[in-house]
Amino acid sequence: MCDTCGCHALGKEGGSSGFTVDVHRSLLEANRKQAEGNRLHLERLGATALNLISSPGSGKTTLLEHTADALMPGFSMGVIEGDIETERDAERIRKKGIPAVQLTTGGACHLDAPLVHQGIHRLVEHAGRDNFDFVFIENVGNLVCPSTFDLGEHRRIVLVSVPEGSDKPAKYPATFERADxxxxxxxxxxxxxxxxxxxxxxxxxxxNPDLEIIELSAVSGQGMADWIAWLRNLRN
Ligand SMILES: Nc1nc2c(ncn2[C@@H]2O[C@H](COP(=O)(O)OP(=O)(O)OP(=O)(O)O)[C@@H](O)[C@H]2O)c(=O)[nH]1
Ligand SMILES: [Mg+2]
Known part of the structure; x- marks a missing residue:
């Protein structure tokens, strides 16, 4: 198993031991149960929850900053930020007037459902309200490990930016298979x-033949209307 995040059922010698696989399975099962709890919790808040997954720097936080401008004031949103260290992304979102809390994993390369459960409570406390149209969860920048962990989201979004190259879906298929x-x-x-x-x-x-695809630039605004329409459609 990966010492950092427990996301691969591989032993240290490169093979898998029965013990390692059992621990991995029970971790994933515990995560799955908490994710179901998170989903119900988010639904009680009236929220549609979105899990954003990508490599570092693909533009997740920038997209959320521009989404805040485009969605408000018609819809209310809250953001749960995930990073290994620093409060920077939550600070960026709060500057837009949007409630945001930062989860730091202290080394782990993905968010998991128990951590996001804490994030939901902190978001409600920080926002001073218990109702949201959208809760965005920005995962730790990583195109591999986050795909294994259901966080209780309603939709999963994978981002690839133009500088990363167009060959990523075939090289990181699990993330694309599990995305909407x-x-x-x-x-x-x-x-x-x-x-x-x-x-x-x-x-x-x-x-993933069912995958929806939108091309956009948060900076130029190209395609942003399609993204906002996709979001609004989730609330109809
Ligand atoms: N040209 C261009 N640059 C962008 C665009 N979106 C984001 N960037 C730049 O890409 C860099 C990374 O953007 P972030 O939004 O911080 O990326 P991120 O995915 O949140 O990064 P991590 O949280 O570290 O994984 C910044 O310098 C942004 O200004 C875009 O649409 N066009
Ligand atoms: Mg970010």
Whole structure:
């Protein structure tokens, strides 16, 4: 098992031991139960919860900053930020007037459901209200480990930015298999990189034929209307 996060059932010698696999299974089972509890909890708050997964720097926080501008004041939102260290992303969101709490994992490369449960309580306390239309959960920047852990979200979103390359869906298939929406971000940079929108779409749909796909740039605004429409549609 990975010493940092427990996200792979591999022994230290590179093989899997029965003990390691059992511990891993029971960790995942405990996570699954807490995730169901989180989902009910979020529904009692009236919230649709979204889990954002991507490599570091794909533009998750920037997208949420711009989403705050576009969604407010029609919809209320709260944000649970996940990072290994620092309060920086929550501070960025709070500057937009949006309630945000920061979860720091202290080394683990993903959020898990028990940590997010704490985050829900802290968000309600911090916001001073118990009703939200949307709760966004920004996962730790990592395209691998977060895909294993249900956090109690209603939809899962995977982001890949143009500078990362269009070959990512085939290389990280589990994350795409388990996602509902694929956001191709930083499309304003397309002229400067060899990113192929056609390849990214094709590979993603080969992994998950039901995946919805939106191309956008939070900076230029291109595609943001499609993203906001997708969000609004979740509340209809
Ligand atoms: N050109 C361009 N840059 C962007 C866009 N969105 C984000 N960026 C830049 O990309 C960098 C990383 O953005 P963040 O929003 O912090 O990325 P993140 O996914 O939240 O990063 P982590 O939380 O560290 O995983 C910043 O310098 C942003 O200004 C975009 O649409 N276009
Ligand atoms: Mg961020």
């Amino acid at each position: 929406l694929f956001l191709i971000t930083k499309t304003d940079l397309l002229p400067y990189f060899d990113f192929s929108l056609a390849e990214a779409r094709k590979e993603a749909l080969e992994v």
